[in-house]
Amino acid sequence: ETGVTQTPRHLVMGMTNKKSLKCEQHLGHNAMYWYKQSAKKPLELMFVYSLEERVENNSVPSRFSPECPNSSHLFLHLHTLQPEDSALYLCASSRMRDNSPLHFGNGTRLTVT
């Protein structure tokens, strides 16, 4: 068990669908993150939440909509995605303010058809 749990592990969706990715952390951390991992590219930071407040949004298209209802849960709502959005979406958590390392979940493998 990683301490950061992501569901679903795999998701196939059409471009007109709406779906949500879920992340839950059991580590007592107060910051949560969404990363996108595409083949042959570095991990791309999408969103950062600190104490449930969004503190970073890295120019992510509006078809990705994050939600952080509390410090243990993070969602990524998806709608009208494009095939190039197919990737591994990784959630991570950490303590804030002391450069503490990120702890990652196992990701959701998303395929947009």
Next chain:
Amino acid sequence: GQQLNQSPQSMFIQEGEDVSMNCTSSSIFNTWLWYKQDPGEGPVLLIALYKAGELTSNGRLTAQFGITRKDSFLNISASIPSDVGIYFCAGVHGSSNTGKLIFGQGTTLQVKP
């Protein structure tokens, strides 16, 4: 923007051999982290470095925070088949309080038994 150059991109070695990989940047980093990612899983933290010149070991793994604060290396001694995976370096620039990690592109390691 800030970038990390990680090399080599891939390695194919014989079991028992030692491995070395490194990351360099044109910017100064305050934290260096090394992660390993197995297929179908999220990155797992191997070693965290917080001070220039710091040398830290974790079993057969050894990593160093370069004295210029612009580079780091990871060594794996006496490689075994389970060392197979993708190794990522990551750095935190400045005193970021959003935990903004910048990742290298990864080194794919294959070990021949």
